[in-house]
Amino acid sequence: MSAVTLRTMVVRQQLHWSERLAEMALLLVAVALLAFLAAPLGAVLQQAVENAQGRFVGVANFVAYARTPALLGSLWNSLWVSALVTAVTLPTAFGFAYALARSRMRFKGLARAITLVPLLAPSLLAAISLIYWFGNQGVLKTVLTELGVEQIYGAPGIVLAEIFATFPHALMILVTALAAADARLYEAADALGTSARRKFFTITLPGARYGLISAALVIFTLVITDFGIPKVIGGSFNVLATDVFKLVIGQQDFRRGAVVALLLLAPALLTFSVDHWVSRKQTAMLTARAVPYVPKRAPRFDALMSLYCAGVCVLILAMLGMAVFASFASFWPYDLKPSLQHYVYGLVGAEVGAAFVNSLVMSGGTALIGTLLVFSGAYLLEKVQGSQSGGISPMRGVRSLLRLLSMLPMAVPGLVLGLGYIFFFNAPANPLNGLYHTLTLMTVCTVVHFYTTGHITAVTALKSLDAEFEAVSASLKVPFYKTFWRVTLPICTPVLVDIARFYFINAMTTISAVVFLYSPETKLAAIAILNLDEAGEIGAAAAMAVLIVAANSVAILLFMALSRSVDRRTQAWKQP
Amino acid sequence: MLRATLLKRLAKALTAAGLLAMAAGALAQKTQLLVYTALETDQLKAYQEGFNKVHPDIDLKWVRDSTGVITAKLLAEKSNPQADAVMGVAASSLALLDKNGMLEPYKPLNIDAIVSRYRDKKNPPAWFGMDVWGATVCFNTVEAKKKNIPKPETWKDLLKPAYKGQVVMPNPASSGTGFLDVTAWLALWGDKDGAGDGWKFMDGLHQNIAQYTHSGSKPCNMAAAGEYVVGISFEYRANTNKAKGAPIDLVFPKEGLGWDLEAFAIHKGTKHLDAAKKLADWASSRDAMLLYGKNFAITAQPGVAAPLANVPRDYEARLVKMDFTVAAENRERVLAEWNKRYSAKSEPKKK
Numbered sequence: 001m002s003a004v005t006l007r008t009m010v011v012r013q014q015l016h017w018s019e020r021l022a023e024m025a026l027l028l029v030a031v032a033l034l035a036f037l038a039a040p041l042g043a044v045l046q047q048a049v050e051n052a053q054g055r056f057v058g059v060a061n062f063v064a065y066a067r068t069p070a071l072l073g074s075l076w077n078s079l080w081v082s083a084l085v086t087a088v089t090l091p092t093a094f095g096f097a098y099a100l101a102r103s104r105m106r107f108k109g110l111a112r113a114i115t116l117v118p119l120l121a122p123s124l125l126a127a128i129s130l131i132y133w134f135g136n137q138g139v140l141k142t143v144l145t146e147l148g149v150e151q152i153y154g155a156p157g158i159v160l161a162e163i164f165a166t167f168p169h170a171l172m173i174l175v176t177a178l179a180a181a182d183a184r185l186y187e188a189a190d191a192l193g194t195s196a197r198r199k200f201f202t203i204t205l206p207g208a209r210y211g212l213i214s215a216a217l218v219i220f221t222l223v224i225t226d227f228g229i230p231k232v233i234g235g236s237f238n239v240l241a242t243d244v245f246k247l248v249i250g251q252q253d254f255r256r257g258a259v260v261a262l263l264l265l266a267p268a269l270l271t272f273s274v275d276h277w278v279s280r281k282q283t284a285m286l287t288a289r290a291v292p293y294v295p296k297r298a299p300r301f302d303a304l305m306s307l308y309c310a311g312v313c314v315l316i317l318a319m320l321g322m323a324v325f326a327s328f329a330s331f332w333p334y335d336l337k338p339s340l341q342h343y344v345y346g347l348v349g350a351e352v353g354a355a356f357v358n359s360l361v362m363s364g365g366t367a368l369i370g371t372l373l374v375f376s377g378a379y380l381l382e383k384v385q386g387s388q389s390g391g392i393s394p395m396r397g398v399r400s401l402l403r404l405l406s407m408l409p410m411a412v413p414g415l416v417l418g419l420g421y422i423f424f425f426n427a428p429a430n431p432l433n434g435l436y437h438t439l440t441l442m443t444v445c446t447v448v449h450f451y452t453t454g455h456i457t458a459v460t461a462l463k464s465l466d467a468e469f470e471a472v473s474a475s476l477k478v479p480f481y482k483t484f485w486r487v488t489l490p491i492c493t494p495v496l497v498d499i500a501r502f503y504f505i506n507a508m509t510t511i512s513a514v515v516f517l518y519s520p521e522t523k524l525a526a527i528a529i530l531n532l533d534e535a536g537e538i539g540a541a542a543a544m545a546v547l548i549v550a551a552n553s554v555a556i557l558l559f560m561a562l563s564r565s566v567d568r569r570t571q572a573w574k575q576p
Numbered sequence: 577m578l579r580a581t582l583l584k585r586l587a588k589a590l591t592a593a594g595l596l597a598m599a600a601g602a603l604a605q606k607t608q609l610l611v612y613t614a615l616e617t618d619q620l621k622a623y624q625e626g627f628n629k630v631h632p633d634i635d636l637k638w639v640r641d642s643t644g645v646i647t648a649k650l651l652a653e654k655s656n657p658q659a660d661a662v663m664g665v666a667a668s669s670l671a672l673l674d675k676n677g678m679l680e681p682y683k684p685l686n687i688d689a690i691v692s693r694y695r696d697k698k699n700p701p702a703w704f705g706m707d708v709w710g711a712t713v714c715f716n717t718v719e720a721k722k723k724n725i726p727k728p729e730t731w732k733d734l735l736k737p738a739y740k741g742q743v744v745m746p747n748p749a750s751s752g753t754g755f756l757d758v759t760a761w762l763a764l765w766g767d768k769d770g771a772g773d774g775w776k777f778m779d780g781l782h783q784n785i786a787q788y789t790h791s792g793s794k795p796c797n798m799a800a801a802g803e804y805v806v807g808i809s810f811e812y813r814a815n816t817n818k819a820k821g822a823p824i825d826l827v828f829p830k831e832g833l834g835w836d837l838e839a840f841a842i843h844k845g846t847k848h849l850d851a852a853k854k855l856a857d858w859a860s861s862r863d864a865m866l867l868y869g870k871n872f873a874i875t876a877q878p879g880v881a882a883p884l885a886n887v888p889r890d891y892e893a894r895l896v897k898m899d900f901t902v903a904a905e906n907r908e909r910v911l912a913e914w915n916k917r918y919s920a921k922s923e924p925k926k927k
Contacts, residue, residue: 136802137802151741153787235787249641250644252652333801333802334718334821520639520640534789536794538801
């Protein structure tokens with residue numbers, strides 16, 4: 001009798017102890033995001049409302065900004081360029097997504113793979129390539145002149161390069177939106193003899209409208225906050241993102257920089273809230289009874305779609321191809337003999353080699369730390385329920401806070417985050433001051449910058465796991481970490497690989513946040529490319545951009561092999 | 577007997593340990609100097625190696641950016657300075673730092689060998705020059721022929737309509753090369769707080785400018801690649817591009833060439849004053865000048881540099897008269913005026 005009592009007591013204590021552990025872990029993730037996301041953002045806000053002496057001045061800095069006509073011009077430029085890019089990219093990507101989801105054209109896998117190319121390169125690769133195509137010595141300069149465009153530098157170049165860079169992002173969203181269609185609606189329409197046109201406008205388009213809104217907002221935000229492309233091909237055409245850089249790095253005017261950064265935050269926050277609202281609506285769209293749509297064979301339509309996709313793919317490959325070609329040309333445009341001199345100069349002369357190593361280290365670190373942090377955060381939020389007994393309501397607050405902090409990075413442009421990191425970590429009073437200028441801080445910054453996408457992926461995967469696992473484990477008094485280690489983690493490893501790959505590739509190409517944080521020892525390859533272009537060494541810049549694409553392609557193949565082997569080991573239960 | 581060998585061994589071990597400890601101590605004593613610079617990356621390496629041959633115990637850590645950025649950074653950190661020394665930054669910028677009381681005057685060993693107009697007039701000097709870099713125009717002959725554009729001989733030639741949309745120059749706010757051009761034009765034709773003929777010249781030039789670039793090298797590189805016909809740049813970049821086989825002519829406008837010094841100074845309040853002084857001594861030495869002379873036609877110690885193939889022998893005589901104190905005093909106002917007039921170069925308005 002007494003032995004039994006003792007045992008239950010022990011078990012209870014153990015349960016109690018493991019729950020505490022989960023709570024502590026949750027708290028730890030929340031504190032990490034507070035320190036590396038919320039606090040730096042707060043610092044930007046603080047700078048924007050203070051004067052040079054650190055006294056509170058309210059909106060005085062904003063008023064001063066509004067009185068500077070040159071800066072207001074940049075605001076207008078940013079807005080119309082972003083709107084134009086959205087107006088072009090959205091239908092282009094929609095057509096492509098439509099072909100992928102609704103036609104039976106061949107080589108879908110190949111087409112899909114080619115559209116991913118822009119993601120493997122720093123966004124400024126497109127700008128560099130456009131200079132070779134349409135610059136004053138460009139191959140197709142005459143075409144440009146005939147179209148009535150005087151030069152590629154400025155708005156025309158920015159718009160074209162941004163279309164290239166944002167296309168895969170829009171495509172991803174739209175493919176998902178179009179894939180989720182209910183075949184029963186189309187069957188009903190067919191039975192009623194509805195025309196194809198009418199079906200498109202009354203079923204397809206409304207069904208994808210949330211995807212369209214979401215894609216449009218993502219494109220707009222990406223363009224307005226992008227910095228690499230306008231820097232390389234913008235010429236004397238100023239936009240908000242380059243203004244922030246000029247103010248902060250060029251003139252060390254942190255206050256005005258903070259004001260412009262907050263202006264950049266506005267459209268992103270808007271996007272974020274609309275997107276949030278949209279995604280809530282969308283979950284109610286598809287019911288469990290929906291029948292997935294399978295496209296029927298339609299030779300003419302399929303041929304048309306194949307032709308369209310082939311056209312887009314050729315354009316994407318032309319962009320990459322020109323950069324590759326130019327990187328091997330000895331002396332554009334006078335001597336096109338192939339040579340390795342741009343690679344040699346870039347890697348050895350300009351010391352991009354060391355920067356490349358830094359990039360690989362940082363990307364590896366980001367993939368590792370990011371995946372761990374994101375997955376733990378998502379797991380603790382989704383799967384570990386706070387115990388039912390009273391007295392721990394503060395934990396509920398921590399949970400909502402962590403949810404918010406996990407979604408926030410999507411709304412924060414890299415420039416703003418990087419600026420926040422300067423303000424917050426470069427302050428001599430900050431105990432973490434020693435991190436400033438280190439690869440560690442740049443890694444953390446990149447982890448936070450891309451946190452949301454990883455978080456959403458992890459949450460989606462975890463949600464698809466039956467909650468019974470946890471319930472059964474809890475009733476068997478198995479502590480949560482055992483269930484995690486033996487059940488959840490093995491099932492989720494493919495998702496972990498996905499998140500790690502996403503982090504790695506983005507860390508290799510990112511510029512916007514880390515451009516404020518590097519020191520000569522911790523320079524990254526993508527930043528080195530920017531510097532090469534600043535110095536006018538555009539051939540070497542092209543060569544280094546091509547190297548990043550190559551490194552990322554190798555990384556993708558490695559991740560593919562990894563996910564294959566993971567699949568074989570952990571997903572065997574899925575086989576029939 | 578046994579005890580004696582044991583003792584001996586013990587003594588040996590102790591000595592070894594002591595030596596190790598001393599070695600570790602010496603390693604720990606290796607001083608780190610944080611040096612702010614606007615020098616080109618490839619030059620940095622050579623200078624660092626040269627210095628470490630003499631002083632292997634001092635580690636140089638560089639913070640590198642363009643002249644404008646480094647100047648702004650130093651000024652921004654005035655209340656919480658990071659740099660121990662500043663090397664290879666424009667003398668006009670160092671004079672400005674000196675005006676703000678941010679420099680530690682020091683008379684380096686070899687100061688007397690340095691031409692007096694290439695160093696601070698005070699004694700001890702707050703800064704001294706390493707080498708001279710000055711304006712040079714890169715002119716693409718192939719593209720000029722295609723477009724039927726004549727070769728310019730003077731600055732004022734560049735105002736002609738033939739050059740419309742064909743001239744690139746560095747932005748003086750970010751580039752030291754851009755700033756020395758502006759200083760020279762204002763010195764040649766008058767500043768008068770924005771009303772002088774120097775500004776009128778720039779108003780005219782602005783009409784022909786295609787782009788203001790971030791760096792001083794880029795205009796010449798663009799001209800070398802035929803992207804634009806005229807690139808206002810400096811002689812080092814022009815000389816290397818021509819040597820690489822670019823179809824460019826080097827033009828030295830007749831009215832006179834703007835110039836500045838790549839200069840050295842010790843930052844006030846450095847915790848490593850002795851090490852910084854050693855760097856100053858080396859930077860003013862003949863050995864260092866020999867290294868500078870590989871990149872520049874004129875070094876602060878005369879007669880050291882071998883002539884550059886594409887730069888005329890009388891280059892030094894073509895430089896305008898330059899007062900760094902005046903340039904420093906006016907720097908902020910001139911840049912503000914310049915920004916107000918030209919920074920928002922918008923697309924050509926359609927009428």
